[in-house]
Amino acid sequence: MALDKKQPVTSDEALAQEVLKKYDRESDTMQYTGFMAKIISAIAISFSVFQLYTAFFGVLDAQLQRAVHLGFALALSYLLYPTCKSWSRSSLHPLDALLAVLGAASPAYIVIMYRELAMRAGMITTPDLVVGVIGVLLVIEATRRVVGIPMVVVVTAFIVYAFAGPHMPGVLSHRGLTPEQLVGHLYFTTEGIFGIPLGVSSTFIFLFILFGAYLESTGLGKFFIDIANAIAGWASGGPAKVAVLSSALMGTVSGSSVANVAGTGSFTIPMMKKLGYRKEFAGAVEAASSTGGQLMPPVMGAAAFLMAEFVGVPYIEIVEAAVIPAMLYFAGLWLGVHLEAKRTNLKGVPREQLPKAWVIFKERGHLAIPLIVIVYLLVTGYTPMRAALVAIVLSIAVSALKKSTRMKPIEIIRGLEAGARNVLGVAIACAAAGIIIGVVTKTGVGLKLASGLLALSGGYLLPTMFFTMITSLILGMGVPTTANYVITSTIAAPALLQMGVPVLAAHMFVFYFGIIADVTPPVALAAYAASGISGGKPLITGVNASKLAIAAFIIPYIFVLSPEILMINATVFSLIFAAVTAILGMVGVSSAMIGYLVDHSSPVERVLQFVGGILMIMPGVWTDIPGFIIFVLVVMWQSRRKKKHRTA
CATH class of the missing domain: 1.10.8 (Helicase, Ruva Protein; domain 3)
Structure with missing residues (x-):
């Protein structure tokens, strides 16, 4: 969450920061001071500078670009996320320092040996095998620290399956892989760790996250909340409607449901409780709204960029397809809080206590210019990477138009550091997802699982969709949206494709349910985070959030059955x-x-x-x-x- 740089930190905002660290692993990092803090800043800034340099002057060859990207991500992950939570959060442990060096060195081996590896064309030597094994293990351990145990369990299961093929029953059986075959495929090709997910992370996902970091630094989040207050705060159940509107707007900046809850929830949840909403309902409104932020065009979650690559369409087509479903989702939320307010006779905030919309636009409306420009650039044919690059420069430039929003040089530099820190979760998740994709492509298990899913559903579309939904929800309870989408699009989406579902509709189906898992009990991270701020019971908050987000459970079925909602042949x-x-x-x-x-x-x-x-x-x-x-x-x-x- 980015606090308004001109405002002191309140108790509600401090509580939101604590909740963010508790429920969002990516926010629970080391707190260095002195020389070590400067070292971390230097590495993070160098990471951003490398990404900006390659964006300006052209990306490197695919494997080189991704290797450098992963090297920075692994090094920072081991420096910022300790091996054990009980270890000191202010001093670097020697083991973490060693792993950080290895994390940078193992991808660097690919950069240094790039020509020789290309000449050998898949022939793995003993040094290659050693480096590859170390690299795979480092990715798995970084996944444990940054992403969480559930993702490690999934990755490990796929690796075990790669070796245990001859011993697997029925259609899951395969010849099995040797360590040389598996490591060579996972670490020295662009079909494993250095595959499409990491490729997308190393290009435009990084730039969009950096763009979001600069937007937060300018105070755009507070602008969104104030505008939402001015527009809807006076209506029946006003603060709840403010939560819906501000979270929809914040979805253009934050790619995390939990981060969105902390960002807007510290303002909206206390307002809702003060108005008279029950604790659990107030938390549910914020959780459902923040989760929907990842569905909100034009800048959606990182998985949307992966979808563009997997489906093979320009990113703007993903944005266009998401417009009506997102509109329906937030319409459902808005109606839910409005009807709850009518049912319990809850009034809004008196108009005289609310900010004036025209005053807010006059003072800070220019901060939204980069968002408008990035939509224009995407619509007019710019690549996402080029559009994000222009928007980054523009976000710094427009902040300078007024003294109250102007970024100091040190804040611009800190934006580079924040962007590098914020991308770690996505980068590591993409690398881990690459392991899964590598095993799937090498063993052919993807089509086998899709065939099994079809057999289980009896060849009927609705049962197939139901089982695909359950798979996405279960995975979404333990792994981040990006990795969830990669897994389900590889394993579950092919079952829908075999039944004639349009490719974009099939991928949007698993994308939606991967996101909505954040408010689906029993493990509903966004709802748990919101309950931490509201003081309500987590499970009841999750149930209420699921009821409010009912549209997200219905809409995917509708656009599979009638793809025109996604603007397909409409x-x-x-x-x-x-x-x-x-x-x-x-x-x-x-x-x-x-x-x-x-x-x-x-x-x-x-x-x-x-x-x-x-x-x-x-x-x-x-x-x-x-x-x-x-x-x-x-x-x-x-x-x-x-x-x-x-x-x-």
Whole structure:
């Protein structure tokens, strides 16, 4: 979270920082002082400078670019994340220092021996094998420190499978790999650790994260919260609507659900509690809103960039496809908090206590210019890397337009350090995911698992989608979104593709459920983080967040069955019609979850509201008409009953 540099740290913000460290492993780093802090800063700044240099003057050959990127990431990971949590957080342990040197040296071997390795074309010598084994082990250990144990378990399972092929039952059986074959494939080709995920991390993902670091440094996050307050703070349940709106905006800056919770939750959750929202509901609103930030165009989570590479389309097509689903998601959240406010008669904040929108825009509106420009550049055909590069320069330039937002030279340098630190989680997760991809491509297990998934579902689409959803949710409970998407797109998405689902729809399906796992009990990290700020019960917060985020459980099924929602073979009329009926459908579904539409809903009415809503969300006249009729009948019935109550 980036605090406004002009404001002192409040107790709520301090609590948010503690929650971030507790639930977001990437934020729980060493706190060096003195000479060691300068060393860390120098390495991190050098990392950013290398990335900017190659972005300006052209990236190196794929394996060289990725090797240097991984070398920096491994070195910083071992310097910033201690072997044991019980170790001192202010002094470097000799073991961590040794591992940091090895982390930089093992990828450097590829850089130094690049020509000789290319000439040998896959023939692995004994020194190669030793370096490769060390490199793989270093990636796994860095994954444990930065990403977490669940990801290590998944990676280790795939490595064991690579060796245990002859002993596996049925379709999972394969010839097995020797250590030379596996290490050579994982470490000395671009199909393993140095594969597409790390390639994307080493180019435009790094630049977009650096762009986000500079946007946070300018105070854009506080600008978003103030604007959201001015727009929605006065309405029924105003602070909850502020949480939805500000988190949607913050999604353009933060790629982490937990970081987004800490960033906006320190402001919005206390406001919601003060207004009268229950602790668990206040935390749920922030958790669901912050999780949806990764679905929000134009700058989505890191997995969206990987999707562009895997699907083979420009990133702007991913952005276009995500517009209507994101709109429906946040419409569902907005409706949920509005109906809850109506149900419990919660008012907004008096207008005189809120900032004026025109004053905020006048003072800090220029900070949003880089976001507008980056959308324009992506739409007009710029590559994501070039667009991010321009936006980084522009974010520094526009901050200088006013003294109150101007960045000092030292803050520009600190932005380089912050960008390098922020990318570590993504870089290490991408390297670990590369191990999984390497095993899948070498053993062919991906198609075997997809075939098994199809056999389990009996060859029917809906059961296949259900099992794919469960796989994505389970993985999402333990591994970050980026790695989750890589695994599910490799293993589960092919099952959908075999059933004729368009490739973009199949990948968006697993992408959505990988993200929504952050609010799905029992392990709902975003909900747990929000409960840490609100003081509510984590499990109840997660259940409430899942109810509010119900759209995210429905929309993926809809765009697989009707891909026009993703703008696949869609006309303007079909898009408008689908969007309008789907929003009406979200009113029905949200009111069913909350238990209030025009009046308090009976159990039968809630069922009718849900059924009518689902029918309207599903594109097609033959489902929209009955859904609309059911919805209107419930509205008329509740309106009539409410009128009678008022008369009485």
